[in-house]
Amino acid sequence: MKRSILKNFLLAALVIALAAVPLLTMSDAEFGGADGQAEEAITELHPEYKPWFAPFWEPPGGEVESLLFALQAALGAGVLGYGLGYLRASRQPSGAERG
Template sequence: MKNSVWKMNVLIILVVAALMVIPLVMIKDSDFGGADGAAEQAVTEMAPEYKPWFKPLFEPPGSETESLLFALQAAFGAGIIGYGIGYYKGRATKRECSDEDSA
């Protein structure tokens, strides 16, 4: 039973990941300005001779994609933090229950 639940969770995660990645690759020329673009424009205006130190490894097809990736990163981090808090809270509750049973 436990193994099938684990497999189902992995399958759901893979499907959700595919639903996020496929539009990133398929939809081209999407444009939504953000702080990064505004900062790049400001630097170009102030110092036109400035050259970036390095180039990105992956250039998303549009700025909506950048927003989506940022939101996914924030959601993933919040999920990890929430899991950690829930795990330690559950462990403390279990410890309290076992202490009450032994008393």
């Protein structure tokens, strides 16, 4: 039991370190998204390019955009976790069938 607690603690510490080390070591770095980089590359290669459409709603700030992204990720993780749990539970025999 103690080994599993230690193992889980070490794994959690490793995940936290993987997220914290780049943020601490690269203090002047700009962590932009891939969308912004793609837009810059397209306008650099083809300055006359016009987008096909524009977003119908622009979030009022970066915080709202981050919140919506986090909600989307949480919803996806919940659906995926439920589906995997359902599949695993459906493959296991019920208590009455075990004998």
